[in-house]
Amino acid sequence: MTSEIELTPEPRILIESLRDIGYSFDSALADIIDNSITAHAREISVFALPIEDSFKVAIIDDGDGLNRSDLLQAMRLGSTNPRDERAIGDLGRFGLGLKTASFSQCRRLTVVSRQHGKTAAFTWDLDTVVRENSWSVLERADFEHLFAFDELPSTGTLVLWEKVDRLTGDNGSGKVDYARIVSEAQDHLSLVFHRFLSGEKGIQKVNISVNGRFLEPIDPFNIANDATQASPEEIVCPGVALRSFTLPHISTYEDKREYDRYGLPGGYLRNQGVYLYRAKRLIIFGTWFGLTKKTALTQLTRVKIDIGIDQDEVWKIDVKKVSAQMPEIVRRRVKSLIQTIGAPSRKVYRRRGARLTSPAVYPVWNRTENGEKTTYSINAEHPVLKSFREGLDGENQKQFDSLIALIGAMLPTEALFYDMSNNAENISATALESEDFSRNARAFFAALKQFKNDEESLDTMRTIEPYQTRWNETLAALGIEEQ
Structure with a gap:
């Protein structure tokens, strides 16, 4: 014989556990904005400001709004069935986002909504839930005094976070760089909602502002760039x-x-x-x-x-x-x-x-593949190196060869691999100082002239580094005025 026993969750325990689902400040904000977009909002304003020794966050939209009964249902934990069929543009799913995203950041959530000229407002105060151990929301009649209420349009919704404790710790005494937090949130929203911000074909364009600054979309694929x-x-x-x-x-x-x-x-x-x-x-x-x-x-x-x-x-x-x-x-x-x-x-x-290792561009380094092994070595046949070596006597040539071999053997492969793996675009070689560059350009030009005429030598230098990107300096070093 079996019997059913109802085990109702303890409000004071469950409500605190719901705060630790894992939202960041950025992802929590984005979840609230999802609701605004689902409600067909075209203008969404976020205000995140220190007010009277506390940090308050308000998200306001001009969407469809909710009447009193629908707002009360929306404040319920698990207000919709995730398996119910949803509209094509509905960005929600579980009926939890509004509450769990907000609870993850604050201990007091108030939602004010207007529809057809009527305003309704309810508040979840987690301290009240814990104290009374009851799933009770507060219906508000004093909503006109709430932060950012004056920004609420004739139809739309205001979501207000107060007692924002997660940014400063439990006692709220921690020092927080609010400017950094807001800036990072702006970047996150500009990326997450970039297709809405840009008004991509088939999507209703949405304007989102944070503390009065309208966000510009960040397209991670940089489609506007012809080189993409x-x-x-x-x-x-x-x-x-x-x-x-x-x-x-x-x-x-x-x-x-x-x-x-x-x-x-x-x-x-x-x-x-x-x-x-x-x-x-x-x-x-x-x-x-x-x-x-x-x-x-x-x-x-x-x-x-x-x-x-x-x-x-x-x-x-x-x-x-x-x-x-x-x-x-x-x-x-x-x-x-x-x-x-x-x-x-x-x-x-x-x-x-x-381009750096092709013989046609006179590389300083040779790259050699032998099976699965790749070896880099200094190219002793580089015109400048070869010309310099030929100007030495026999003993100095041997010392020069030993020096070149030593430098080639000391290529910092491990450091290069680490840097390439972590931030390849910021790796660069030391730039030649002007005097060294001029001396090198003259030596290279003289070496080329041993088997090319002046015009051919210039054409070669124009297409390779470091002369290509410093062409005017190259011509000055050679004493040539280009026609």
């Missing part, structure tokens, strides 16, 4: 579309700040990989889902995968919308495509490497 290489979109399986991109090399940018902008926080190496979008909203980025390692050769490769909201269970999207598991059918396809996907990025770097 993109593959055609491919339908991997029903409901899953894939497209790969190879971002431009740093040498194609006139402004390094623009290059760094598209590298995203952490740089290109860290942010290579899959960018997963659910209903056009970025939920996961910069991961290969364990299919391959992140390498310097593929750091310019990014893969966009679009899925619809009907794929939530298949991809195991979590409540925070920051975690997913790639289905096996997609894993197999992406794994088979990785070599092809990474090829353009590899070519960008290998092509530059080939």
Whole structure:
């Protein structure tokens, strides 16, 4: 014989546990904005400011708004069934995001909503829940005095976080760089919602501002740049579309700040990989889902995968919308495509490497492959080195050869490998000082003239480094005025 026994969760225990699902400040803000977009908002304003010795956050939209009964239901934990069929553009799923995202950051959540000229407001105060050990919300009649209430439009919703304790610790005494937190949140929202901010075809354009500053979209694929290489979109399986991109090399940018902008926080190496979008909203980025390692050769490769909201269970999207598991059918396809996907990025770097070691450009370093082993050595046949050696007597030639051999043997391969793996784009050789550069240019030109005429020698120098990027200085060193 069996019998049912109801075990009702202890409010004071469960409510504290719900705070530790794992939201960051950025992901919590994004989850609230999801609700605004689902409510067809076109203008979303975020205010995150220290007010009267406390930090308050208000998210205001001009969306559809809610009446009193619908707002009360929305304040319920688990307000919707995740298995219910949802509208195509619905960015929610569990009916938990509003509450859990807010509770992760604050101890008092107030939602005010207007619809058809009527205003309703409710507050979850976690201290009250703990004290009374009861799932009780407070209905507010004093909402006109709430922070940022004056910004609420005639139809729309205000989500207010007060007692924001997670940024400062339990007692609120910790020092916090609010300016940094807000700045990082702006960058995060500009990336996560970039397709909405840009008004991509088929999506309602949304304007998002943070403390009065309107966000500019950050497109992680830099499609606007003509140097970006993109593959055609491919339908991997029903409901899953894939497209790969190879971002431009740093040498194609006139402004390094623009290059760094598209590298995203952490740089290109860290942010290579899959960018997963659910209903056009970025939920996961910069991961290969364990299919391959992140390498310097593929750091310019990014893969966009679009899925619809009907794929939530298949991809195991979590409540925070920051975690997913790639289905096996997609894993197999992406794994088979990785070599092809990474090829353009590899070519960008290998092509530059080939220019440095091709005999046609008189490399200082030779690159030799012997089976699986690759060896670098100083090219003793380089015109400048060869000319210098020939000017020495027999004994000094031997010493010079020994010196060249020593320098070649001391190539710091381990340090180079480490730096290339962590931040390849910031590695550079020491630039020649003007006097050294001029002396080198004259010696190289003289060496070329032994088997080429002046015009041919200049044409050669114009196409190779370091003379190509310092051409005016090269001509000055040679005493030549180009016509």
